[in-house]
Amino acid sequence: MSADTDTASAPSGFDNDNRQAATIGDSARDYLNRLRGGDMGSLPAILGLIFLFAVFSSLNDRFLTTYNMANLVIQAGSIIVLAMGIVFVLLLGEIDLSAGVAGGASATIIALMLIDYDWTWWMATLAGVAVGAVIGLAIGSLVSMLGIPSFVVTLAFFLALQAVPLRLIGSGGSLRFNDEVLRGLSIKNVPVTAGWIAAILIVVGFAALSLWRYRSLSAKGLVHEPLGLVVVKIVVLAAVVLGLTALLSANRAPNPNFNISGIPWVAPVVIALLLFWTFVLTKTRFGRHLYAVGGNAEAARRAGINVLRVKIMAFVICSSMAAISGLLAASYTGKVSPGSGGGNELLYAVGAAVIGGTSLFGGRGRAMDAVIGGLVIATIPNGLGLLDQASYINFLVTGGVLLLAASVDAISRRRRSSAGV
Amino acid sequence: MAEPLLELRGVNKSFGVVHVLHDVDFAVYPGQVTALVGDNGAGKSTLVKIIAGIYGRDSGDYLFEGKKVEVHGPRDVAALGVEVVYQDLALCDNLDIVQNMFLGREETKGLGLDEVTMESRARETLASLSVRTVKSVRQSVASLSGGQRQTVAIAKAVLWNSKIVLLDEPTAALGVAQTRQVLDLVRRLADRGLGVVLISHNMGDVFEVADRITALYLGRVAADVPAKDVTHSQVVELITAGRSGDLGIAENPATATV
Ligand SMILES: Nc1ncnc2c1ncn2[C@@H]1O[C@H](COP(=O)(O)OP(=O)(O)O)[C@@H](O)[C@H]1O
Ligand SMILES: [Mg+2]
Numbered sequence: 041m042s043a044d045t046d047t048a049s050a051p052s053g054f055d056n057d058n059r060q061a062a063t064i065g066d067s068a069r070d071y072l073n074r075l076r077g078g079d080m081g082s083l084p085a086i087l088g089l090i091f092l093f094a095v096f097s098s099l100n101d102r103f104l105t106t107y108n109m110a111n112l113v114i115q116a117g118s119i120i121v122l123a124m125g126i127v128f129v130l131l132l133g134e135i136d137l138s139a140g141v142a143g144g145a146s147a148t149i150i151a152l153m154l155i156d157y158d159w160t161w162w163m164a165t166l167a168g169v170a171v172g173a174v175i176g177l178a179i180g181s182l183v184s185m186l187g188i189p190s191f192v193v194t195l196a197f198f199l200a201l202q203a204v205p206l207r208l209i210g211s212g213g214s215l216r217f218n219d220e221v222l223r224g225l226s227i228k229n230v231p232v233t234a235g236w237i238a239a240i241l242i243v244v245g246f247a248a249l250s251l252w253r254y255r256s257l258s259a260k261g262l263v264h265e266p267l268g269l270v271v272v273k274i275v276v277l278a279a280v281v282l283g284l285t286a287l288l289s290a291n292r293a294p295n296p297n298f299n300i301s302g303i304p305w306v307a308p309v310v311i312a313l314l315l316f317w318t319f320v321l322t323k324t325r326f327g328r329h330l331y332a333v334g335g336n337a338e339a340a341r342r343a344g345i346n347v348l349r350v351k352i353m354a355f356v357i358c359s360s361m362a363a364i365s366g367l368l369a370a371s372y373t374g375k376v377s378p379g380s381g382g383g384n385e386l387l388y389a390v391g392a393a394v395i396g397g398t399s400l401f402g403g404r405g406r407a408m409d410a411v412i413g414g415l416v417i418a419t420i421p422n423g424l425g426l427l428d429q430a431s432y433i434n435f436l437v438t439g440g441v442l443l444l445a446a447s448v449d450a451i452s453r454r455r456r457s458s459a460g461v
Numbered sequence: 462m463a464e465p466l467l468e469l470r471g472v473n474k475s476f477g478v479v480h481v482l483h484d485v486d487f488a489v490y491p492g493q494v495t496a497l498v499g500d501n502g503a504g505k506s507t508l509v510k511i512i513a514g515i516y517g518r519d520s521g522d523y524l525f526e527g528k529k530v531e532v533h534g535p536r537d538v539a540a541l542g543v544e545v546v547y548q549d550l551a552l553c554d555n556l557d558i559v560q561n562m563f564l565g566r567e568e569t570k571g572l573g574l575d576e577v578t579m580e581s582r583a584r585e586t587l588a589s590l591s592v593r594t595v596k597s598v599r600q601s602v603a604s605l606s607g608g609q610r611q612t613v614a615i616a617k618a619v620l621w622n623s624k625i626v627l628l629d630e631p632t633a634a635l636g637v638a639q640t641r642q643v644l645d646l647v648r649r650l651a652d653r654g655l656g657v658v659l660i661s662h663n664m665g666d667v668f669e670v671a672d673r674i675t676a677l678y679l680g681r682v683a684a685d686v687p688a689k690d691v692t693h694s695q696v697v698e699l700i701t702a703g704r705s706g707d708l709g710i711a712e713n714p715a716t717a718t719v
Contacts (some may be wrong), residue, residue, distance in 0.1 A: 262580045263599040321574035328556075332564055335553035341549045342515065343565030344536040403555035456603065 056438050064268035080452050082397045084445070085412040087133065089419065096423030103426055106292035110304055112415070112422050113288070114226050117306035118143075118368035119205025120414030123390035123396070124317060124407050128354040130393055131334040133402025134147075134183065134190040137177070137386060138197035142359045143366025144381025145204040146171045149220070150367055151215035151376045152208060162220040165367060172363030174200065180355030184348045190355075198386075206378040214377035217370040225309060226371040229302030232289045239285040241384055243278045306368060310411065313364070315408040332355060334402035384438065391442035392417040399449050417441070462612055466491050466656040467512070467543065467625055471711070472521030474507060481507050482680045489625055491567055491655040494647060496667040496688070497660045499542055499677030500700055505660050506548060508677070509629050512658075514538035516613040539566075544618035548629040548660075552610060554603035558595065561581040561602050562617040586620045587612075590646055608639025615646055619655070627658040645668050664693050678703035683710050 075083065081276065096103040122139055136142075150168035153159040159167070179197055183190045209215055217223060230238070250270050259262035277343045293300040321327040331341040333350045341347050362381075369385070370376045390412075396413025398405030420441065424434050463487035474482040481504045489495055499505050510516045512523075514532045522529055525541050532538050538545075550642075552561050561574075562583045568575040583598050592612050593604070602610060611631050616625045628647065632640040650669050651657045661667050667674065668688060676683040678698040683699045686708065691699075698705035 149590045251710070256577070260577055260581070262577060263597060319573070325567045325569060325574065328560060328564075328567055328574065331555060332560075335555035336551070338549075339551040339553050340564070342513075342535055342545075342547065344539060345565045403553070 042215060052452065061079075064266055067266055069245070074457075075230055079456060080397065080448065082198060082409060082412045083211075084331055084448050085305070085395045085397065085416050087410070087443075088395060088416045092416065092419045092423060096419070096426070100423070100426045103423055105294075106287055106290050107300070108422070108426070110288055110292055110300075112418055114304045114306050114372060115422055116414045116418035117226070117304075117310055118365045118372065119385070119388050119392055119418050120310050120410050121313060121361055122365035122385060123392035123410035124313060125358040125365065126389050126393045127317075127398050127405045127407060127410055128330065128357045128361075129190065129399050130390075130400060131330050131402060131403075131405050132351060132354050133334055133392070133400075134354070135194065135400075136179065136190065136355065136358050136362075137194040138179065138201055139194075139358055139362040139365075139389065140381040140386035141198055141201040142172055142175045142381070143362040143369065143385065144376070144379075145175070145201045145366075146363030147217075147366035147370040147376045147380055148205040148215065149206050151217050151370065152362075154217075154219050154222075154232075161219045165222070165364075166368060168363045169360050172285070172360040172366075174207055174360075176353065176356035176359030179359065180352030183355065184351040202252050202378075202382050205376065205380060209376065209378050214375045217373070220368060220370050223374060224371075225296070225368060227307045229288075229300070229304055232302045235285055235289060235303040238303075239281050242311075243274075243281050246277050247274045286450045289449065306371075309364075309368070313361070314407050314411055321407060326353065331403060336403075384435075387442060388417045388438065389414075391438065393447055394449055395441065395445040398455060401423050401449070401453055413445075463490055465489060465524075466526060468522075468524040468527075469508075469512070469520040470516075470524065470712075472508075472523075473505075473519045474511060474516065476526070480680065482518075485677075485682055486511055486685070487512075487675060487682070488685070489658055490658050490673070491624070492651055492654045493663065493672040494629050494651045494657045494659055494670050495673045495675060496671035497658055497677065498662070498667060498696060498700055499683075503677040503700075504680040505677055506629055509545060509547075509658070511626050512538070512543065513629060533620075539621070542619060542622070542624035544626050546611070546614045546626065546628045546631055548633070552602045555601065557601050558587075558598045559611050561563060561613060562586070562620055564617075565703040566621070571661050582620065586616050590616055590619065590649065592616065592646075594642070601622070603704060606639070607634050608636070608642055611635065611639070611643055612646065615643070615650075619650060619697040623655065625658070627660075629660045630662070631659070632661060632663065641664065644692070654664055664696060667696070668693060676709075678710065681710055684708045 067300045102108055114329050122143060126136060126139060145170040149171050150164045153164035153167050154161070167263050175197065179190070180194055182188050182193045250273065254264055254267060254270050288303045291299050291442055321330065329340065329345045329350050332343065332345060333347050337347055366381055369380065392413035393405065393410050394413065396401060396409025396411070398409045417438070420437055424437065467489040469485060469487040470484045472482055473480070480665045488509065497505050497508065497702060507516065514535045514537055524530065530541065532541070533699055537663050538714060553564065556564070559580050562647065564581045570578070580598060585596060586596065594609055595612070602613060604611065615626070615628070615631070631643050631647070635643060644666055646658055647657055651672070659667070659671060671688045674688050674696060675685045676696060678699065681703070683703045691708070695705040695708065699709055703710050
């Protein structure tokens with residue numbers, strides 16, 4: 041238990057409680073205190089990203105080219121989406137080891153629907169997501185109703201689900217994935233003008249929303265950030281969004297006779313999912329209940345929350361997101377094979393979520409963590425690939441990074457419980 | 462005396478072969494603090510959890526405002542206006558004070574949560590309880606001291622215009638100053654007209670705030686008396702031996718009547 045220093049202080053009535061950190065300096069100090077207390081958020085991921093960029097760009101000229109940066113965005117897409125799904129089960133302190141192969145199985149179904157049944161891309165996609173949802177429902181029910189540890193249930197599903205593509209495709213075979221729209225997610229780009237309009241809309245929308253929120257909270261006397269911090273956040277977001285848009289809008293074709301420019305279609309898909317799940321996690325009752333169950337399941341139960349339902353939903357969301365991730369992976373490679381999703385995908389995604397700041401112990405995590413962590417994880421094989429290193433290096437480095445992230449998580453958790461942040 | 466707000470009649474409860482509560486009668490009156498005392502293992506927490514709807518009962522009646530009611534879970538009990546502050550506090554460390562106070566009963570507006578209403582009401586409630594020690598309602602609960610957590614748990618219980626608040630050993634883990642705050646808070650709740658049940662091992666605390674004392678001995682009610690009619694040492698005897706003078710249960714608990 042933390043020391044009770046506050047008992048004697050604060051002679052005023054409760055109405056005089058802190059409603060805002062007075063200045064940006066105070067906010068910065070608050071932030072440093074939180075860091076010291078072990079609440080690292082995405083900081084390790086951002087530092088890691090800067091480190092990797094510095095190393096790879098100094099070792100290889102091609103790493104920082106716009107062509108490679110666009111590639112990185114496309115490669116990161118499926119990892120980020122899978123990680124975003126994993127965040128939901130990690131929030132409960134559970135794990136889903138089968139998410140990668142659930143994505144492979146769903147992608148197989150999508151490919152079969154496209155090829156054998158001539159379904160349109162969106163019908164096939166819905167079918168794939170439905171397959172994911174059913175898998176999640178089964179896992180969630182086994183975990184929450186029978187009380188089997190999620191580690192064991194999903195390990196079983198990890199093995200069993202690999203049978204689906206193997207049975208449907210046959211070993212050694214593969215299904216082509218060349219639907220114009222779905223394949224286009226990875227190989228086509230948003231028209232440059234449309235990309236700029238969308239980017240500007242996002243920046244303006246974010247700025248308007250933040251300022252409106254600031255005004256209404258301060259007018260009603262509720263806890264809010266100082267205006268300076270709101271402005272800094274808007275500026276940072278604008279710099280990142282507009283900077284990336286500029287980068288991706290330039291012609292990046294290695295051969296000057298061609299023109300490749302515009303934001304890859306994967307990016308708006310990821311952004312839409314990010315916005316949607318961020319809303320669900322932070323602004324809805326379901327989101328609140330997820331955090332509550334992850335923080336203290338017994339307290340949640342006593343508060344009348346249906347813990348069973350929350351758990352099942354988390355697994356359903358995770359496997360459904362895995363289906364979308366499997367689709368993006370198939371879109372990138374242009375095919376689905378029996379091994380799809382059975383490789384590094386899952387560990388990449390768990391690593392991405394954890395590096396991004398989601399705790400393995402439950403109760404802490406954001407959809408945004410998956411994006412930041414996913415970029416870190418995707419940078420490793422991308423950069424190593426350019427260095428023509430033997431692929432065993434890739435395994436070693438990725439394993440090391442995952443272990444590092446888990447250590448940071450465990451250590452910050454220890455510091456949190458001793459600092460009581 | 463006024464009609465009891467809540468009454469249990471002849472409640473029995475077993476866990477497997479362990480018979481924990483025997484024909485327990487228990488009543489809570491409006492505007493009064495009822496102290497529930499008894500040795501470790503006497504069945505106090507079990508009784509509270511039955512009232513809270515966390516455990517079912519094997520037999521006996523549950524009456525609210527004089528009428529028999531069926532309760533099937535924490536939600537039913539909360540709907541009656543009964544709130545419990547558990548011995549193991551049941552707060553989520555990863556959520557802030559407002560989020561904890563509204564847990565499971567979040568206010569919504571349109572598609573999303575209504576943070577404005579929730580934060581304002583949480584602040585009002587804390588202010589009305591004259592809580593002075595919390596820096597910000599958006600502090601995470603993990604950063605609070607033991608007394609502050611207890612305060613949040615109590616504030617959570619009164620937020621809902623509840624009629625009855627049960628507190629299971631609220632001062633057990635607290636220092637002197639914090640115990641003082643919590644006891645003041647308990648008294649203020651009763652003065653507002655709520656029925657308050659206080660479980661405590663500390664006779665000083667009990668005699669300071671309680672109007673009635675119900676003593677449990679090995680799962681039986683040994684006595685249910687006004688606090689002013691008994692002495693400190695009588696209550697200690699009731700707790701440790703089940704009887705004191707003409708109060709309490711007969712020598713052989715198996716055949717005893719109250
Ligand atoms: N969930 C349970 N399962 C089995 N036995 C229990 C359970 N809860 C309490 N008991 C037993 O019931 C008795 C009363 O416990 P409890 O109500 O916690 O006592 P108190 O709160 O008065 O110390 C004890 O003997 C305890 O071991
Ligand atoms: Mg107890």
